[in-house]
Amino acid sequence: MAVTQVILKEKIDGVGAEADIVKVKAGYARNYLIPRGIAYEATDNNIQYLEELKAARAEREAAELEEYKDIAKKLNGTDIRLDLEIGEGGKAFGAITNIDIHKALEDKGFKIDRHSIALEKPIKGTKTTDVEIKLHPEVTATIAVKVNPITK
Numbered sequence: 419m420a421v422t423q424v425i426l427k428e429k430i431d432g433v434g435a436e437a438d439i440v441k442v443k444a445g446y447a448r449n450y451l452i453p454r455g456i457a458y459e460a461t462d463n464n465i466q467y468l469e470e471l472k473a474a475r476a477e478r479e480a481a482e483l484e485e486y487k488d489i490a491k492k493l494n495g496t497d498i499r500l501d502l503e504i505g506e507g508g509k510a511f512g513a514i515t516n517i518d519i520h521k522a523l524e525d526k527g528f529k530i531d532r533h534s535i536a537l538e539k540p541i542k543g544t545k546t547t548d549v550e551i552k553l554h555p556e557v558t559a560t561i562a563v564k565v566n567p568i569t570k
Contacts, residue, residue, distance in 0.1 A: 420444035423460035424451055425468050437471035486554040489528070493551060493559035498522045502544060504567040513540030514565055519549060523561075541565055 422444045429435045433442065439460055442451065451457035458464045500518055503511040520532035536550045544567040551559045 422447050424457040425460050425464055425471070426451075426457050427471065428456055430456065435475060437468055437475045439465075439468070483554060483556065486557040489530070490551075490553055490557050490559040493523075493528060493553075493561055496523075496526070496528075496561045497564060498526070498561060499564045499566055501566050501568050502541075504544065504569055506569075510542045510544075513542045514563065515540045519561075519563060 420443065421441050423439055423441055424447045426434050426436050426438050426440060434440045442457075447457060447459075452459065458467070498519060500514050500522060502514060505511060516532055516535040516537045519535050519537065520530070523530060530551060530553065534552045536552055541547050541563065544565045546562055546564045548560050549563050551561065553559060
């Protein structure tokens, strides 16, 4: 298969981020990336333009990092209270999952990706559990999830 080099103008999952020179199949570049303005051919002139893209990428990444640090400051120490049905013998009906925690955080005004909630296994007991939220590879926050028992 024919392969060509292109310079990405924006981030594409599974391919690369903006300002990256990547090798892709020629048909993918010719029929999809270049006509949509997502990538440029890796010519000498375009490689010079690459320096401008790298500067824009560095600014964006620095701004994202600061934004995640601000969110982490607000999240650290946040308490979330969730209800869990408990039977007569103290056995839980169901469990608290990262989806429940995500909904509770949204109710408090935090907009984060639910996949960033690092819950090893669902919470099945009525206890307080510290849950880590990985906002960015360099930024994490910890919240306390308090489970209130509701008898059935």
